[in-house]
Amino acid sequence: MTGTPAPGTIIETRGLDLWYGPCQALKEITILIPANRVTALIGPSGCGKSTLLRCFNRMNDLVPDCRVAGLALYHGADINAPGYDVVELRKRVGMVFQKPNPFPKSIYENVAYGPRIHGERDRATLDAVVERSLRSAALWDEVEDRLQEPALGLSGGQQQRLCIARTLAVEPDVILMDEPCSALDPIATAKIENLIDDLKKRYTVIIVTHNMQQAARVSEFTGFMYLGELVEYGETLQVFERPAERLTENYITGRFG
Amino acid sequence: MQSHRSTLFLPGLAAVVIGALLVAGCTGTGETATPAPTGPPGGPAGRLSVTGSTTVLPVAQALAERYMDLNSGADIQVSGGGSSVGIAAVGEKTAEIGMASRGLKDAETAKYAALEPVAIARDGIAVIVHPSNAVAHLTLDQVREIYAGNVTNWKDVGGQDRQIVAIGRDSASGTREFFTEKVMGTTSTTATMLEKNSNGAIQSSVAPNPGAIGYVGLGYLDATVRAVPLQVDGTAVEPSIETVADGRYPVARELYFVTSGGATGLAQEFIAFALSGEGQQIVEKEGFIPVAA
Amino acid sequence: MHPTSTARLPAPARAGRSHLEEHAIRALWLACALVAVLAVGFILAFLVVYGLPAFAEIGVLEVLLGDSWSPTATPPAFGILPLAVGTLLVTLGAMLFAVPLSVATAIYLGELAPPRVRNLVRPAIELLAGIPSVVFGFFGLIVLVEWLRVSFAVPSGESVLAGSLLLGVMTLPTIISVSEDAISSVPREFREGSLALGATRWQTIRRVVVPSALPGVTAAIILGMGRAIGETMAVMMVTGNAAVIPSPITDVLSPVRTLTGTLGIEMGEVAIGSLHYHALFAVATVLLVITLAVNLGASAILRRLNASATGRGSPSRLAAVLGRPRAGMAVPVLAAVLAAAVAHSVGGLLPALAVFAAGLLLLAAVPRLSRNQAEKAAFLLLYLAVAAVVAILAIILLDIVSKGLPALSWEFLTGSPRDLGRAGGIFPAIVGTLCLVAGAIALALPLGVGAAIHLAEYRRENRLTRLIRSGVDLLNGTPSIVFGLFGFTFFVLYLEFGVSMLAGQVTLGLMVLPTIIRTTEEALRQVPQGLREGSLALGATQWQTVRRVVLPPAAPGILTGTILSVGRAAGETAPILFTAAVFSQRHLPSSLLDPVMALPYHLFVLATNVPGAQQNTYGTALVLILLVGAVYAVTIAVRARYRAAGGAPG
Numbered sequence A: 001m002t003g004t005p006a007p008g009t010i011i012e013t014r015g016l017d018l019w020y021g022p023c024q025a026l027k028e029i030t031i032l033i034p035a036n037r038v039t040a041l042i043g044p045s046g047c048g049k050s051t052l053l054r055c056f057n058r059m060n061d062l063v064p065d066c067r068v069a070g071l072a073l074y075h076g077a078d079i080n081a082p083g084y085d086v087v088e089l090r091k092r093v094g095m096v097f098q099k100p101n102p103f104p105k106s107i108y109e110n111v112a113y114g115p116r117i118h119g120e121r122d123r124a125t126l127d128a129v130v131e132r133s134l135r136s137a138a139l140w141d142e143v144e145d146r147l148q149e150p151a152l153g154l155s156g157g158q159q160q161r162l163c164i165a166r167t168l169a170v171e172p173d174v175i176l177m178d179e180p181c182s183a184l185d186p187i188a189t190a191k192i193e194n195l196i197d198d199l200k201k202r203y204t205v206i207i208v209t210h211n212m213q214q215a216a217r218v219s220e221f222t223g224f225m226y227l228g229e230l231v232e233y234g235e236t237l238q239v240f241e242r243p244a245e246r247l248t249e250n251y252i253t254g255r256f257g
Numbered sequence B: 001m002q003s004h005r006s007t008l009f010l011p012g013l014a015a016v017v018i019g020a021l022l023v024a025g026c027t028g029t030g031e032t033a034t035p036a037p038t039g040p041p042g043g044p045a046g047r048l049s050v051t052g053s054t055t056v057l058p059v060a061q062a063l064a065e066r067y068m069d070l071n072s073g074a075d076i077q078v079s080g081g082g083s084s085v086g087i088a089a090v091g092e093k094t095a096e097i098g099m100a101s102r103g104l105k106d107a108e109t110a111k112y113a114a115l116e117p118v119a120i121a122r123d124g125i126a127v128i129v130h131p132s133n134a135v136a137h138l139t140l141d142q143v144r145e146i147y148a149g150n151v152t153n154w155k156d157v158g159g160q161d162r163q164i165v166a167i168g169r170d171s172a173s174g175t176r177e178f179f180t181e182k183v184m185g186t187t188s189t190t191a192t193m194l195e196k197n198s199n200g201a202i203q204s205s206v207a208p209n210p211g212a213i214g215y216v217g218l219g220y221l222d223a224t225v226r227a228v229p230l231q232v233d234g235t236a237v238e239p240s241i242e243t244v245a246d247g248r249y250p251v252a253r254e255l256y257f258v259t260s261g262g263a264t265g266l267a268q269e270f271i272a273f274a275l276s277g278e279g280q281q282i283v284e285k286e287g288f289i290p291v292a293a
Numbered sequence C: 001m002h003p004t005s006t007a008r009l010p011a012p013a014r015a016g017r018s019h020l021e022e023h024a025i026r027a028l029w030l031a032c033a034l035v036a037v038l039a040v041g042f043i044l045a046f047l048v049v050y051g052l053p054a055f056a057e058i059g060v061l062e063v064l065l066g067d068s069w070s071p072t073a074t075p076p077a078f079g080i081l082p083l084a085v086g087t088l089l090v091t092l093g094a095m096l097f098a099v100p101l102s103v104a105t106a107i108y109l110g111e112l113a114p115p116r117v118r119n120l121v122r123p124a125i126e127l128l129a130g131i132p133s134v135v136f137g138f139f140g141l142i143v144l145v146e147w148l149r150v151s152f153a154v155p156s157g158e159s160v161l162a163g164s165l166l167l168g169v170m171t172l173p174t175i176i177s178v179s180e181d182a183i184s185s186v187p188r189e190f191r192e193g194s195l196a197l198g199a200t201r202w203q204t205i206r207r208v209v210v211p212s213a214l215p216g217v218t219a220a221i222i223l224g225m226g227r228a229i230g231e232t233m234a235v236m237m238v239t240g241n242a243a244v245i246p247s248p249i250t251d252v253l254s255p256v257r258t259l260t261g262t263l264g265i266e267m268g269e270v271a272i273g274s275l276h277y278h279a280l281f282a283v284a285t286v287l288l289v290i291t292l293a294v295n296l297g298a299s300a301i302l303r304r305l306n307a308s309a310t311g312r313g314s315p316s317r318l319a320a321v322l323g324r325p326r327a328g329m330a331v332p333v334l335a336a337v338l339a340a341a342v343a344h345s346v347g348g349l350l351p352a353l354a355v356f357a358a359g360l361l362l363l364a365a366v367p368r369l370s371r372n373q374a375e376k377a378a379f380l381l382l383y384l385a386v387a388a389v390v391a392i393l394a395i396i397l398l399d400i401v402s403k404g405l406p407a408l409s410w411e412f413l414t415g416s417p418r419d420l421g422r423a424g425g426i427f428p429a430i431v432g433t434l435c436l437v438a439g440a441i442a443l444a445l446p447l448g449v450g451a452a453i454h455l456a457e458y459r460r461e462n463r464l465t466r467l468i469r470s471g472v473d474l475l476n477g478t479p480s481i482v483f484g485l486f487g488f489t490f491f492v493l494y495l496e497f498g499v500s501m502l503a504g505q506v507t508l509g510l511m512v513l514p515t516i517i518r519t520t521e522e523a524l525r526q527v528p529q530g531l532r533e534g535s536l537a538l539g540a541t542q543w544q545t546v547r548r549v550v551l552p553p554a555a556p557g558i559l560t561g562t563i564l565s566v567g568r569a570a571g572e573t574a575p576i577l578f579t580a581a582v583f584s585q586r587h588l589p590s591s592l593l594d595p596v597m598a599l600p601y602h603l604f605v606l607a608t609n610v611p612g613a614q615q616n617t618y619g620t621a622l623v624l625i626l627l628v629g630a631v632y633a634v635t636i637a638v639r640a641r642y643r644a645a646g647g648a649p650g
């Protein structure tokens, strides 16, 4: 199935296959991700959502025995081509993980980490970036006066927003979010959802979630995956209200099995 | 009330159990080793522990090996450790014979009044250098100046232009003490002298090192090192069994077997063997000088 | 079936008996745990009491700060300062050499090595941790010292440098294994988080992985340092033992003498009861105090690092300083200055300037490298370090194996030594070593497991528990020569065991006790709390729970600790030097009060006392390595099996 959303495409896969050792985790995935929109990937546990997401910034490189075939394009360039600068790719395509993973450093150092590794040394610039990123992640007011304290002392929701701030500080094009709220309580979840709403003005967001309400609330496009295949992909409203596929309908209505 | 009783009783129980475990463990190991054979009828039998000076060790070992060949019932164990380990072991009666390369110290005779040393051999201390060292001979004064750190180049004593590396025994050793007494007098040894804890260690450090000088018992002389003749009254005297025996070689001392309160049984037999004609032949073969006239 | 009769069981009596039993068992474990504390207290008191006459007669300051150790001079001088300086210099040198190499190797193994290489190299390095120190000493004496003498064109190679290099090599396996553990246990999320921000692999390693593993790496370094300070045999064989303070202090080619070396050399010859004898106890006291200080300081540092890493408590100043970029520059600058100073005292002004200039150039160049260049350069350095480590260890092993193999024969393995060990075999030494080890384990295993049960299962974190724990730590940090000294004066002389197997077994048993306690406690703590709660909730007593539910899954861990202790006990020389070992023995010992031959001691004597025995010396070294290596291999295999089985007992 090839949902083909209209506006400028930023990430695209064509017939993407992926194997973990002998097990095929992605089958013939073809998807076009529109720029400056929020795209959600939904589907039952183990269907390959995270795997697909991790193809977009080549995070699967870290998995031994992981093999990819087919095309994955970012701004039209094959990201799996030999010689492609994966470090640059990851700088442009940021990622927020399921479990908040701040570094065991201070709050400030966590946010400043990205700019620093990309060569920024000027203290004033760093200060500005840190403040701007924390504000964008709606965390500034809560941590303003304890920037030098360890990040691991923050609550789960705060840690996740810190990870978002950390990603924003690198000024990426795309932000990949892998179930960013699954470890959080409803209030923290609401804060992050609001945040995503803000972010889509400036960034392309791809979010994996198994919470369908969340997908419906925050996204403009939704892809439904099942057993490693992209079953249906289209505008969120259409996917949720008039699914073209029987499988999608069953999943969305909770009649699954 | 109950807890009161148990606090008194339980630690005691614990101690007993631990003790039992300990004994069980140790006996278990004792059995893993096969016991020494009991001797055939004839020669003296039993076990004899000889411990102490590493200088005396080779000759004691050779004596023991020959003695055990002659008397298969005897089991003589020779161990090193040092003169004072030997003397203390005899004093504490944990060994029958102590080996010493020095006489008894005041502290030792005060602590163990019954100690009796018996001289079983004489030992010449040879000054050794690298085989390639061209120095013809040294006087005792020159040796002293070298070990005092005042002469630091071989060219100052008739050798090549090469820095001297002085190697000596550790400050607790009988050999060092004897060397100090006989050669150094009141001059103190240079702090930069390398210290070794055995004759063998000195010999093997001197052997590969062209600049080295050391001193060892005659028994440790071999082709890997060169013994430097010492000049006495204008004549150079090689260290050898003859020159030590006839008193011409100036640096020689006595080696002792020490017993407590007079030797008895196997210890007595073994010492007698050491002093016998055959024993003294072994002494000579090991590079020491017989004591018996 | 008969609910009424069950209900009428005489409940109080039953409860009373099992209550009593529980108390007895609890007290038993407490007693085991107290042994460690008592042993430390006793050893310390013993050293101090025996050292006291020296301090009293010579003066505390004269002993501690006197700059001359010359017991046979007239008047004798007993200043410990040069010995302490020697110990510190050699240890520092060893760390400067070993830390970069081993941390680099650990990083390689943890982050860069392909799994196949890692699975091969990791156990190999653990195996090397088991090589007895006297084997290293032997190698140092025969090969390293001579190599230094020739390549630096100095009169003698016996020097600070020789000691540092050898000690450094000896501590490599320890530091590598423990650091690698720390690096591997850095959560994967940290790496992913950093890479996802566009960091290179090297940036991720340098800025996230290593800082997160810092507490573990520090612990590894401290462990290695403790080993270096307490090492006797190897150091004694290569440092020259001249009791001088090198001048200038950076002259790494000067001979020195360490505290441990002094004890190892002089204890055997000193007249017991003399002032010199007591001065040696003063030396031992200072040595013990230094190791204790290192241990205590280390655990303080670790606590702070841990606190700041886990986010509990405020960030430590140390971590803050380490994290500051300017302070980061201070370390390389310091290193450059130090290297220049060493080059100056070794080679003169020109090399010094060259080294310093090279250092500055490097410092100036590093920030100008692009990220990819920096990564390439860093990885190149890592690979070089790994190659160096592998080469060093391979050279040592190859040398010993190639020269030792010709000596191995049926007669060598089953015969008694003849002609001072130049001929004949080493059978009594093999048997003696096995007996010593068996006795040590028989003593330490029940005591150690009991103590660990007390600490892990009957814990109530109070004063006593803390005391016991520090006791175990201190015992663990006590240098083996100090055990030897204590064993000699207490078991051999005072308790009149004589130089005997028993004295050696007890001394070795005390030495390995902390290893067994720690590994057992660790294994017990790995057992999930839920298991205990499950059992207790069924009405089992605590002891029943421990015996039936906690101990079985902990068994492999306890086994690992035991086998490691076996390896350590089999390879140690210093503790049996004065307590158990004889040089030669025609028959096997028949009672616990007989002395025994032992492989490490035999090797030591052959290497240092018997000229012309080189072939048998290499043969003995090889047998010793094979023996200890086999023990370690079993450990590694056992652990791998249990890991594969998911840690569950079969």
Ligand SMILES: Nc1ncnc2c1ncn2[C@@H]1O[C@H](COP(=O)(O)OP(=O)(O)O)[C@@H](O)[C@H]1O
Pocket: A020, A023, A025, A043, A044, A045, A046, A047, A048, A049, A050, A051, A052, A063
């Ligand atoms: N590192 C891995 N190694 C092997 N198989 C994996 C790995 N990660 C995921 N898988 C497998 O790939 C499939 C898809 O996993 P994932 O993408 O994590 O699913 P989702 O995120 O949709 O729950 C699952 O069957 C999972 O078991």
Ligand SMILES: [Mg+2]
Pocket: A049, A050, A051, A178
């Ligand atoms: Mg997932």
